[in-house]
Each structure stands twice: as C-alpha cells, then as structure tokens.
Amino acid sequence: MKTHLTGALATALLFFSYLGNSQTTFSYADKADAILQNVTKSYMNTDVLFDRAFPASRFDGFDPFSDTVDYEYISQVYHELYQASYDRTKFIDPTTMNNMVEWENIRGRVPIMVLDYRYNQLDPHSVQNGLLNYSNGQFHDVPGRSIHPFLSKRIQLAAPLTQKVKSTQVTFVILPHFISRNTGLDVQQVKLELPFQTYFLNGPLDSVTVSFSSADIISFYITVNLSDGSQIRNLCSIAVGGANHAARVNNEAPPPCRAEFIQSDYAWQGYDESQPYKGMFEVNYYFRTNDGTECNGLAQSIKRPVILIDGFDPTDKRTAQRLYDEFLYYIDDVTFPSQTERVDIVREMRALGYDVIIVNITTYFHTSGGQIIPLPTNANTPPPGYTYTMGKLIRGGGDYVERNARTLATLINQINANLAAQGSTEKLVIVGPSMGGQISRYALKWMENNGMDHNCRLWVSNDSNHEGAVLPIGEQFVIDAMASMLNGADIARERQLNCPAAKQFLIDHYLYHKQTGDLNAGGAPGFFNQYYQMMDNLGWPQNVRKIAMISGAENGTPLNTPQAGELAMNMNAALGRSGLLFSWWCDFTNSNCRLFDVSMFTAPAPGNTGKVAEITIPLLFDYKKTWNVAGSPLTRGHSLEAVQSGFYWGYKELGDIGNSMPLPRKVRRAIQLNIPAGYHAHQPTASTLAFRKGPNPSAFNFKWDDDVTPYNLACEGYIPFDYYYGPTTFNVKHDSLFYYQAKILLEEIQGITHHNRKPRTVEVESTDMNGLWCPNDTKRFFVPNAPGAGFTWEVSNPALQIVSGQGSHEIFVRYNQTSYPYQPLVVKVGGSGSCYDYSGSARYQGAGLVDPDMAVGKFRYNGITEDLMLNEVNTVYDATTATVTFGSSSGSAMVGMQNLSYT
Numbered sequence: 001m002k003t004h005l006t007g008a009l010a011t012a013l014l015f016f017s018y019l020g021n022s023q024t025t026f027s028y029a030d031k032a033d034a035i036l037q038n039v040t041k042s043y044m045n046t047d048v049l050f051d052r053a054f055p056a057s058r059f060d061g062f063d064p065f066s067d068t069v070d071y072e073y074i075s076q077v078y079h080e081l082y083q084a085s086y087d088r089t090k091f092i093d094p095t096t097m098n099n100m101v102e103w104e105n106i107r108g109r110v111p112i113m114v115l116d117y118r119y120n121q122l123d124p125h126s127v128q129n130g131l132l133n134y135s136n137g138q139f140h141d142v143p144g145r146s147i148h149p150f151l152s153k154r155i156q157l158a159a160p161l162t163q164k165v166k167s168t169q170v171t172f173v174i175l176p177h178f179i180s181r182n183t184g185l186d187v188q189q190v191k192l193e194l195p196f197q198t199y200f201l202n203g204p205l206d207s208v209t210v211s212f213s214s215a216d217i218i219s220f221y222i223t224v225n226l227s228d229g230s231q232i233r234n235l236c237s238i239a240v241g242g243a244n245h246a247a248r249v250n251n252e253a254p255p256p257c258r259a260e261f262i263q264s265d266y267a268w269q270g271y272d273e274s275q276p277y278k279g280m281f282e283v284n285y286y287f288r289t290n291d292g293t294e295c296n297g298l299a300q301s302i303k304r305p306v307i308l309i310d311g312f313d314p315t316d317k318r319t320a321q322r323l324y325d326e327f328l329y330y331i332d333d334v335t336f337p338s339q340t341e342r343v344d345i346v347r348e349m350r351a352l353g354y355d356v357i358i359v360n361i362t363t364y365f366h367t368s369g370g371q372i373i374p375l376p377t378n379a380n381t382p383p384p385g386y387t388y389t390m391g392k393l394i395r396g397g398g399d400y401v402e403r404n405a406r407t408l409a410t411l412i413n414q415i416n417a418n419l420a421a422q423g424s425t426e427k428l429v430i431v432g433p434s435m436g437g438q439i440s441r442y443a444l445k446w447m448e449n450n451g452m453d454h455n456c457r458l459w460v461s462n463d464s465n466h467e468g469a470v471l472p473i474g475e476q477f478v479i480d481a482m483a484s485m486l487n488g489a490d491i492a493r494e495r496q497l498n499c500p501a502a503k504q505f506l507i508d509h510y511l512y513h514k515q516t517g518d519l520n521a522g523g524a525p526g527f528f529n530q531y532y533q534m535m536d537n538l539g540w541p542q543n544v545r546k547i548a549m550i551s552g553a554e555n556g557t558p559l560n561t562p563q564a565g566e567l568a569m570n571m572n573a574a575l576g577r578s579g580l581l582f583s584w585w586c587d588f589t590n591s592n593c594r595l596f597d598v599s600m601f602t603a604p605a606p607g608n609t610g611k612v613a614e615i616t617i618p619l620l621f622d623y624k625k626t627w628n629v630a631g632s633p634l635t636r637g638h639s640l641e642a643v644q645s646g647f648y649w650g651y652k653e654l655g656d657i658g659n660s661m662p663l664p665r666k667v668r669r670a671i672q673l674n675i676p677a678g679y680h681a682h683q684p685t686a687s688t689l690a691f692r693k694g695p696n697p698s699a700f701n702f703k704w705d706d707d708v709t710p711y712n713l714a715c716e717g718y719i720p721f722d723y724y725y726g727p728t729t730f731n732v733k734h735d736s737l738f739y740y741q742a743k744i745l746l747e748e749i750q751g752i753t754h755h756n757r758k759p760r761t762v763e764v765e766s767t768d769m770n771g772l773w774c775p776n777d778t779k780r781f782f783v784p785n786a787p788g789a790g791f792t793w794e795v796s797n798p799a800l801q802i803v804s805g806q807g808s809h810e811i812f813v814r815y816n817q818t819s820y821p822y823q824p825l826v827v828k829v830g831g832s833g834s835c836y837d838y839s840g841s842a843r844y845q846g847a848g849l850v851d852p853d854m855a856v857g858k859f860r861y862n863g864i865t866e867d868l869m870l871n872e873v874n875t876v877y878d879a880t881t882a883t884v885t886f887g888s889s890s891g892s893a894m895v896g897m898q899n900l901s902y903t
Contacts, residue, residue: 028054028485029083031623038140039122039132043148046182047087050121050153053080054485059155060121064234068219069159071238072488074113075101077157078180079487081117090377092177098491100177100373101161103390106363109173110165112190112201114224114380115157116181116232120150154183158190158222159236166319168215168241172199173207177373177388179380185230186381191223204380215241253324256284256358257295262414264407270400270500271526275369277394279407282360284320289350302355302418304426306749309359309408311434311735314398314499316363323358327433327735330742345742352750354429359411359436361396361404368392398499401435401531405442409452412443416455427457429749433735434683435501437464444541456544458748461721463551463646463683463735466690467532468507468523470681472568472641474600474612475650476510477627481615503527507640508603508632519609519630521640536693540720547748548719549741550726551646551734552685556707559647559731561677564605564631564639569651570674572597600651602680603641604631634686636703643705645681646688646734652678682734685726694719712756715835723754757837762786764829764842773815773825778803781827781842782810789833796826 029052036051050060057076075098082091092100104111126132131149132139160172172192179187190201192208195218199208212218217239224232260283267276287293287300294300310323318326329342346356370391375382396404412428419426432440440459447454476497482489496502503509503524512522523529540546562568573595597616604610614626632640655673686704696717702708709728713719725744732738737745744754767780783791786809793802793811805811813827831838 028052028617035138036122038138039149040141043150044120045150045152046118046120047090048081048084048117048119048182049086050084050119053084056080056486059157060153062155062157064156064232067234069157069234069236071101071159071161074115074157074159075161075487077115077155078113079485079490081115081119081155081180083484084119090182091180092373092376092379094487094490095494096373098487098494099393100388100390102363103365103393104173104175105162105165106365106393108167108169109171109207110160110162110238111173111175111178112222113157113159113161114179114181114187114190114232115155116183116185116226117156118152118154118182121153123149123151156232157234158224158232159234160222160238162238165238165240168212169209170212170238170240171207171209172201174201174204175388176204176375176380176382176386179204180376180378181380182378185226185228187224188227189225191225193221193223194218195220204383205386212240253321254286256320257287258285258297258299259283259320261362262407262411264403265410265413266406268400268403268406270403271530272500273369277366277369277392277403279394279399279403280362280364280396281404281407281411282320282362283411284358284360286324286346286350286356286358288353288355289347290353300355301422302357302415303422303424304354305357305415305419306349306354306429306431307357307359307408307411307415307440308431308433309436309439310361310397311436312397312501312505313361314395314495314501316395316397318360318397320358320360323360328737330737330739332739334739343742345737345746348746349749352746354749357411357415359408361399363393363395363397365394366392395495395499397435398495398501400500401438401442401504402534404439405446408439408443409447409454412447412454412456413452416453419455427455429458429460430456431460431462431745432464433462434464435505437461437466438505438535441466441541442535442538444544445538448541448543449538454541454544456541459541459544459546460549460745460748461546461688462549463688464548465505465683465687466535466693467684467687468528469505469683469687470508470640470643470645471502471506472600472612472650472680473508473510473513473521473603473629474568474627476506477513477613478598478600478615480510480514481625500527504531507634508629513629519628521603521629521632540693545723545748545753546721548689548721548724548726549737549745550685550688550724551683551732551736552688552726553644553731554685554707554726554728555644555709556705557644557729557731558638558705559642559645559677559679559681561642561647561680562602563642564602564608565610566602567674567676568600568602568641568680569654569676570597570599571655571671573671603629603639605637605639606631606633606635634703635705638705640684640704641681643681644685644731646683646736647679647731648682648734649679650682651675651680679733688726689713689719689721689724691719694721710758710760712758712835714756723748723756725754757832757835760836760838762829762831762838762840764827764840766827766842775815778812778814780810780812781829783829783838783840787833787836787838789831789836789838791829791831791838794828796828800825800827 032052041049057073057080059077059080078097079094082088082094085091101111123129123131126139126149127134130142131145131147133142134140161178174187174190188203192199192201192210194210199210201208217237219235219237221233222236226232262281262283264279267278269276285300287295288303308328310318324346328346329344331339331341332343333339349356368391370389373388373390375386375388415428430440430444432438441461441464444454444456444459479489479493479497483493497510503511504527506528507523508521509524509528511524512518515525516522595618599614601610601612603612609628609630611626611628614624616624634640635643652675655675655678684704686702691702691704694713694717699716699718700711711718714721714723725741727738748754762783764781765784766782773779781793790807791809793806795802795813799816801814801816803812803814826841826843828841829839
C-alpha cells in the first residue's frame with residue numbers, strides 16, 4: 001500500500017497545522033468565538049467575520065494586480081469564507097465542493113469559480129486605538145468608544161477549478177453552484193484571455209473547449225462581468241497535459257503501446273455503500289520487443305503476459321508512465337559498483353519476450369447512486385429548471401480491495417480468452433506491489449473459490465500489507481485536526497485517510513482513537529478488522545506459485561530514524577500580521593509572530609504511553625495541545641513506526657512540497673523545518689511476509705522486530721509463501737527493487753525457481769571421542785536429533801576410511817595403517833534438507849592415532865644416538881597405559897628409558 005502523503009495532503013500539512021485530541025474535533029472558529037464572545041457583533045454589516053477563520057490564504061491582503069490565483073488558493077479562500085461565516089447554510093460545505101470539482105474534472109470539465117464577498121474584519125489596532133481591551137484571555141468592548149472596531153472589506157476572485165488536467169484539451173464551464181457571493185450580483189460573462197486566443201463564456205451553463213499545443217502551466221487573465229456592470233479581474237494559472245505532476249522523472253518512460261479502459265463484469269457493494277458498483281481499470285500494454293511486434297496504439301496478440309497492478313493512489317496521481325518510471329527499475333551497482341544509472345526492468349522483460357501489462361487504477365464514476373446538490377443561498381441565480389446532480393465518484397486507487405479484485409478477475413479472464421483464441425497454453429504472471437498485492441491475492445483466490453481458472457503460474461506479492469500498514473499516528477491526527485482550517489487538509493483527510501483502502505489497511509487509524517478514546521492502537525472501526533478477518537476466511541491462492549518480495553530487513557534491524565518517543569519532524573512558521581488575533585498576539589508577546597509550531601514524534605515502544613504530536617497556535621493566544629498513544633504490542637522493543645520495514649519518505653516529502661507552496665506575493669512566509677530522517681516505517685517485514693498466516697502458524701512466536709534470518713519461514717509453514725526474498729540486514733524504500741531482488745524476480749518470471757534453504761550448524765558426536773584410536777579400530781560418528789536430510793560425510797586424515805553410513809545421519813569410520821598419522825583428526829558432515837542446509841564437524845579429542853612404529857625415546861649405541869621404536873603395538877587396541885621394560889647392553893646406554901610407562 002502506498003499511503004503517500006502527497007498532493008493535497010502534503011500541501012495541507014505544510015500549510016499551517018493543528019493537532020486536536022482523540023476525543024474531540026477541533027474547530028478554529030469555536031476557539032476564536034470564545035476569545036471574542038464579549039465583543040458586540042451587532043455593528044457588523046455582514047455575517048462573515050474574517051477573524052473566525054485561520055488566515056492561511058491571507059486574502060485580506062490579496063492584490064489582484066500582482067497576485068496569481070490558482071485552484072489551491074481560491075479553494076482555500078472559499079474554505080476560510082465558509083469557516084468565517086455565521087450562517088454556513090448559505091454555502092456548499094467545502095468537502096462537498098471538493099467532490100463536485102472532482103466530479104466535473106473527471107468528466108473533462110473545469111468549472112470557473114467566482115467569489116464576491118463583503119466581509120468584516122476586526123481592526124488589528126483595536127486595542128491600541130481604544131476600541132477593545134484584553135483581559136483574562138478575552139477581548140471586551142471599551143465603554144464609551146466613539147467608533148466600533150469592525151472594518152468592512154470585499155474580496156473578489158476568479159479562477160478555474162482543477163488540480164490537474166491530464167489532457168491538453170480543456171472544457172471550461174460556468175455553473176451556478178461554483179459562483180458564491182453575498183453581494184447579490186450575478187455573473188453575466190467570463191472572459192479568458194489565454195496567450196494565444198481570448199474566449200468568452202456568456203453566463204451560467206455556457207462552456208468552451210480549448211486545445212493547448214503542449215503540456216505546460218498556463219498563466220492568463222480572467223475577467224468576470226457582473227450584473228451591475230462592474231468587473232472582477234485577476235491573473236490565474238492552470239496546469240494542462242500533466243504539467244502539474246510533481247514527479248521526479250529521471251528517465252522519461254515510454255508511453256504504452258496501447259491503453260484501454262475496462263469495466264468489471266462483477267459488481268460489489270462496499271461496507272458503507274447502499275448499492276453495488278462495478279470497478280474500472282485503465283489497462284496499459286507494453287508489448288514484447290523480441291519478435292518485431294509493433295508498438296503503435298493498435299491491439300496485438302498477447303503471447304507471454306506479465307500483469308503489474310498499481311498500488312495505493314487515491315488521488316490518481318500516477319499514470320502508467322509514472323509507475324513505469326518511478327518503481328519498475330533497479331540500480332546495477334553490483335556489476336558496476338559506481339553505477340547510478342537506472343536499469344529498466346520492463347524493457348528487460350519485453351526483450352525476453354514478455355508482454356507487460358500495467359494496470360493503473362483510476363478514479364471513475366457511476367451516474368447511478370449519486371445525489372442532487374441543493375443550490376445554496378449565496379449561489380448565482382440559476383436558469384429555469386436548473387438542477388445539479390453529482391454521480392457516484394469512486395477513487396479506484398483508494399477503493400475497496402474486493403471491488404478492485406473483481407475488476408482484476410475480469411482482466412484475467414479477458415487475457416486468458418485472448419490466449420485461448422490463439423491456441424496458446426501460456427500461463428500468466430501477476431506482480432502486485434503494495435495494495436496491488438492485496439488485490440491480486442484476493443482476485444486469484446476468489447476465482448478459485450468460484451470455479452474460474454485464473455491460469456496463473458506465478459504470483460508475486462511485492463511488499464504488500466498482509467497484516468496491515470503503518471502511517472505515523474501523529475501525522476494522522478494533525479491532518480484531521482487542521483481540516484477545519486485548511487482545504488488541502490480536508491481533501492487529504494477525506495481522500496487519503498478516510499478512503500476505504502486506508503481504513504482497511506492502517507494498523508493504527510485516527511478514527512479508532514477518535515471514536516473510542518482508547519490510547520491503544522486500533523484500525524478504523526468497521527473496516528480494518530472486518531477486512532483482515534475476511535481475507536483470513538478467504539484463504540490464499542493454491543493453484544499458483546506464491547513468492548514475496550519484501551523491502552524490510554529480515555534480521556531485526558530497525559530503521560535508521562528517530563526511535564520511540566523521539567522527534568520525527570518539527571515545523572514552525574512566521575507570517576506577516578493578519579487580523580486582530582494575530583497582530584495583538586505579536587504585540588502582546590513581542591514574539592516573532594509565529595503562525596504555528598507543530599512537532600511529531602515516533603510512537604512509543606510497547607508497554608509505554610507517550611506523546612506523538614504537539615501543536616502550538618499563537619493566534620489562539622499560544623493555544624497548545626498534545627496527543628498521546630500507547631505503544632503497539634506487535635513489537636518486542638521498538639516502535640512500530642521504526643520497525644524493520646519498507647519505508648516511505650513521508651516527512652521529507654511534506655517538507656519539500658511545503659517549501660514550494662504558492663501564495664500571494666504579499667504574504668510573508670518562512671517555514672522552518674527540522675526533519676531528523678525524513679522517512680518512517682510503512683510496510684513492516686512481518687506484514688509483508690504474513691507472519692502466522694501459513695499452514696503451520698504456531699511454528700514460531702515471533703514479534704515484528706525479531707531476527708528471523710536463521711529460519712526458513714516458508715518451508716516451516718509459518719508463512720503462506722513458497723519463497724521470499726528481501727534485504728537481510730538493511731531496509732529499502734517501500735516496494736522498490738535492489739539488484740539481486742530484481743534479478744531473482746526476472747529469473748522467477750522465466751521459470752527459474754529459488755528456495756529459502758537456510759544454513760544451520762549441527763553437532764557431530766562419537767561413541768568414544770577420548771580413547772586411543774588404533775589401526776583397524778572402527779568408531780561411530782553421528783548427528784544427534786538429526787533433521788530429515790541426506791548427509792554427506794568426509795574425514796580429514798587419509799588414515800581414516802568411512803566404511804558405512806554415507807548419506808545417513810551416522811557413519812562408521814575405520815583407522816587404516818598409514819605413514820602420516822599426525823594430521824588433524826576432523827570428521828565433517830554436510831546435508832541438504834527440504835528447509836535447511838546443514839553443516840558440522842568433530843575434532844577427535846583423544847591421544848590420537850597409534851602408529852605401529854611409534855618413536856618413544858632415544859638411545860645411544862657406540863656413540864651414536866638413535867630413535868627407540870615400539871614395534872607392532874597395534875595389538876594394544878584400547879589400552880591407555882603400556883609398560884615396557886628395557887635392559888642394558890655392554891657399550892651402550894639407554895637414555896631415560898628404564899621402566900618406561902607409555903600412555
């Protein structure tokens with residue numbers, strides 16, 4: 001699962017954050033109201049008070065002559081106007097508005113948003129000017145003042161509403177729901193002054209389609225003619241043709257040879273849905289290159305299909321090309337140690353004759369099951385008979401695994417039909433990275449259970465969350481709490497944290513704490529437990545080879561990141577004065593006018609409770625909040641957020657995107673970041689290997705930070721895979737491939753199978769390891785408690801001969817006479833079982849081999865010194881002591897040899 005905090009999410013988080021506790025939902029407006037409750041509001045001439053909203057956009061200082069308006073800015077201004085209003089029924093709530101924008105965009109339309117609001121703002125110098133005073137944390141009216149403290153202002157903006165336009169053809173449209181005003185003035189005409197041509201939209205429901213020559217970020221002036229003859233005019237921008245992708249493209253991936261959309265044959269109803277819906281995929285074909293097959297946009301026969309399925313992408317940010325470019329490569333730093341160029345694994349597969357099929361799980365819609373959106377009071381006057389119906393949006397990249405799996409089953413059936421039509425007996429290979437591993441696992445087993453032949457010979461689960469995924473809980477609560485202040489946070493919460501897949505996958509989800517008040521980790525209520533129980537009940541695919549590629553270490557090495565309770569990220573920002581609350585706080589404290597200060601901490605270790613986030617908001621008079629959780633019991637000693645894992649650069653990504661956030665030029669912003677590491681655990685090794693999910697789940701009792709290197713988890717039946725491979729002593733980026741992993745994957749795709757036999761040392765014992773070993777004597781050597789394996793024995797001394805038992809767990813060795821009895825006496829054994837490779841040895845500890853002609857001393861005869869030998873002592877088989885008496889001879893003398901005791 002790629003739980004990527006990018007786009008709207010990262011934008012929001014770096015755009016001034018707040019953390020509330022688990023039991024309550026924070027409202028900036030409520031806090032501001034408490035501070036201002038003693039200020040008389042009857043002097044206001046609107047129902048919008050600027051000071052009730054978090055001033056992220058600083059729209060009170062917007063300059064239409066110098067500032068540029070884009071989707072993010074105008075959406076944030078709308079969000080703040082909604083929050084600032086005392087009567088929000090006159091607005092469409094921001095969450096619904098964001099969904100409506102996406103509904104229009106997915107159908108190829110870009111609505112023009114027009115905002116025209118009169119609002120009130122408390123004079124920032126009210127205290128200095130004697131209009132208000134401050135005491136006990138609140139503002140109060142000053143009796144007898146000559147004027148009231150409310151300023152009257154107006155904000156007018158216009159801009160196209162879209163985060164991204166993948167096509168270079170854009171249809172702009174005017175719709176009453178997207179025009180919001182409290183001035184009573186209607187939009188009569190909109191003029192788009194594009195660089196190459198000017199276009200006019202004449203009132204509500206009018207539209208115009210514009211073709212751009214290339215992908216680019218286009219800046220242009222937009223002019224809105226109002227019903228009283230006045231105009232709104234400002235500079236705006238829009239990205240077309242994918243130019244808004246914040247992708248790091250090192251090697252531009254080639255476009256697919258052919259792309260098509262398929263709809264599932266099987267509808268499915270989600271846990272919280274009222275009716276079933278069919279899923280949809282964008283299927284991208286990269287045909288083989290080894291036989292001259294053309295890559296020209298036309299359908300071709302499929303010969304050897306390899307299906308790769310997209311992972312978690314609820315904002316539909318990744319195209320097939322981006323998937324190809326960012327994930328389907330490796331660095332060959334083994335053959336070329338200084339290599340930094342990326343090797344294209346898809347190109348290698350195509351050259352081997354495989355048709356690579358990349359599935360992009362897109363956002364799509366159904367017209368059934370939608371809703372009519374009422375026209376709010378502040379909307380433009382509609383034409384007669386106008387209604388607005390929004391269909392059912394399904395963000396496939398964050399949708400239910402079950403629906404996506406049924407769509408994959410449809411694709412599998414279609415490919416198998418293509419093969420069958422050619423008379424081919426070729427089988428499929430399916431590779432599922434991250435969430436794609438969950439989708440493919442479900443699809444294959446669901447097909448087996450329903451009598452469908454998936455015809456798949458190899459299924460690769462690439463760093464997929466079979467027991468849950470990790471996203472730091474501190475980040476989640478920051479996002480949830482600031483959703484009332486920031487439109488980007490609202491989008492992030494709804495599309496990334498609250499999407500079905502995130503609620504199915506995340507081991508610790510903010511909704512669990514928010515709904516239960518429990519400090520212990522827990523998945524989203526009604527989703528996490530239901531999903532994984534369903535997967536357990538479903539079982540694992542059987543008629544296929546199952547292998548797991550993982551990104552986390554096997555040996556228990558934690559991430560080199562802040563550990564339990566340590567600071568993971570700090571952000572603070574200084575912003576130019578804006579409104580009474582901020583300006584007064586700056587003067588009152590003589591501070592640096594910080595807008596916020598937020599810190600996130602790695603979750604505590606098991607058995608501990610600790611702080612995961614802390615936020616200070618000076619605007620609310622240094623309002624501070626902390627949030628605590630208990631450490632997960634899944635680990636033995638480490639934080640779950642730092643355990644060995646495929647990691648994700650979440651913190652770094654937040655900082656990178658935040659620093660490039662567009663704001664009006666007059667807004668002075670200085671975000672300071674402290675990010676000790678930049679990444680965090682995402683897919684723990686235990687989850688990607690599916691601990692305790694194999695046929696023998698009680699084989700071990702591992703925690704998620706244990707060293708499992710010595711064990712063959714697959715063969716022992718502790719996990720459900722036939723083979724697995726990943727880094728042994730280090731961790732790598734989630735669902736990436738390093739050299740050896742990529743090579744093994746390519747070999748497995750070609751049918752070259754691997755095994756997980758691990759080395760193990762066995763003891764070698766003998767019935768007699770201490771006595772003399774005399775010629776023709778035979779001794780027994782054996783492996784006690786021998787595992788099931790065939791053993792190969794060898795001896796180190798040429799005087800020794802294995803006389804029987806070779807291939808079994810015990811042998812008999814005879815000592816044959818030799819002229820080299822003094823070499824080491826070592827007996828070695830090696831063996832290969834179904835799970836382990838065994839090796840062991842024994843060094844004989846006795847006096848050694850007895851030589852039939854053993855020199856035992858010296859004697860001198862006629863002035864010559866000679867060796868004294870014991871001849872033919874081989875009859876002394878088991879003796880430990882032999883006593884030999886030597887006499888004397890005339891003219892000779894024995895040297896120290898009288899009454900010799902020989903041991």
